[in-house]
Amino acid sequence: MTTIRSTRPGYTEVEADIDQALPGTTIxxxxxxxYTEVVGNPQLGDTILVNVSALAKRLGTGGFGLVVALPDALPTDPPEGPGHLVKDRYSPLQTMVLGVDDQESEHHETLANEESLDEMPVLAADLHSSLPAIIAGVRMVDPELRIAYVLSDGAALPARFSQAVAGLKDAGWLQGTISTGQSWGADLEAVTIHTGLLAAKHVLGADIAIVAQGPGNLGTGTKYGFSGLVTGEHLNAAALLGGTPIGVLRMSNADARGRHFGVSHHSLTSLTEIARPGMTIPVPDFSTLAEADRREMDTDPAAVAEVVAAQLPMLHMHEQVDVGLDGLWAGLKSSPVGLSTMGRRLPADAAAFLAAAAAGRLAAEI
Structure with missing residues (x-):
């Protein structure tokens, strides 16, 4: 290992020389x-065992090597303590944590008794990149609202991978985080989305919860083969628990792929075929954008208005609510973390972030 590039709790990024070039390259x-909680803290000069499969496949979000072990500096065994939830189960890097819903948890009784979200708004989003934009929309209504992020296990399993989450917490934009299913490393751990949502409400005291996968969305170009399909199930969970489920539309005015232009087929499929009828769907009203704001965008997001208008009848089983966008552009620009989706930043794909911010605004108003 030659360089330590950055570090934050539970996460260290390094540079290293590998003993043979990546396949098909001279790199x-x-x-x-x-992930230091699992492998320990690497030091300059350490030998590391590293998984380079994502680099070999030229992946985007996953374009890092992943340290599997420090053979000459193995971490000490964890101290004896409570907790028997195993995350990343039966992989070589499985980790045992104390779940908020674990019998040994101080919160077990709360989660054993509480079965309702008491109408708390729950926003379910397809992409992790929506998270800061949703919160920006919430804060334009009331910056004092307490927001919890519930991490599903559809993409990155370690919560520490998300630079956005770290930055949002540092800025005070997030009250707390909960990793569910096979994901791990958030402030609290939970077995399911359901107990994660209940913990958001009754342990973290959240006013609003946002459910989304971590970075690294997986898609195949097939109708059902994408990791965000479970967004519909997340809305169902919120409805089952007596929350107010809000479906965040994945939109784009810049994606060259027709299936993602306007309202993405990811949103249309999960909302029409997975989610039960009766969800709340915020629809951004692009006609309410100020001209000064439009001039800062690479392309006017209203370019998708005609496409979106033709798509919305597909969502007739849900309650569609038009949301004005006045002031949201300034809110998005105030984000303490960079806004980027599929490599496109805020001015390049304004519709993506405005749709998420509109959902946050509606949740805050509710």
Missing amino acids: THIRAIA
Whole structure:
């Protein structure tokens, strides 16, 4: 290992020389991530065992090596303590945590008794990149509202991978985080989305919860083969628990792929075929954008208005609510973390972030 590039709790990014070039390349110097809670703290000069499969496949979000072990500096065994929830189960890097819903948890009795979200708004989003934009929309209504992020296990399993979550917490934009299913490393751990949502309400005291996968959305170009399909199930969970489920539309005015232009087929499929009828769907009203704001965008997001208008009848089983966008552009620009979706930043794909911010605004008003 040659360089330590950055570090934050539970996460260290390094540079290292590898003993043979990546397949099909001459590259022998790479960036890699160490999740220090699992593998320990790498030091300059350490030998590391690193998984380079994502680099070999030229993946985007996953374009890092992943440190599997420090063979000459193995971490000490964790101290004896409560908790028997195993995350990333039966992989070589499975980790045992104390779940908020674990019998040994101080919160077990609360989660054993509480079965209702008491109408708390729950926003379910397809992409992790929606998270800061949703919160920006919430804060334009009331910056004092307490927001919890519930991480599903559809993409990145370690919560520490998300630079956005770290930045949002540092800025005070997030009250707390909960990793569910096989994901791990958030402030609280939970077995399911259901207990994660109940913990958001009754342990963290959240006013609003946002459910989304971590970075690394997986899609195949098929109708049902994408990791965000479970967004519909997340809305069902919120409805089952007596919350107010709000479906965040994945939109784009810049995606060259027709299936994602306007309202993405990811949203249309999960909302029409997975979610039960009766969800609340915020629809951004692009006609309410100020001209000064439009001039800062690479392309006017209203370019998708005609496409979206033709798509919305597909969502007739849900309650569609038009949301004005006045002031939201300024709110998005105030984000303490960078806004980027599929490599496109805020001015390049304004519709993506405005749709998410509109959902946050509606949740806050509710």
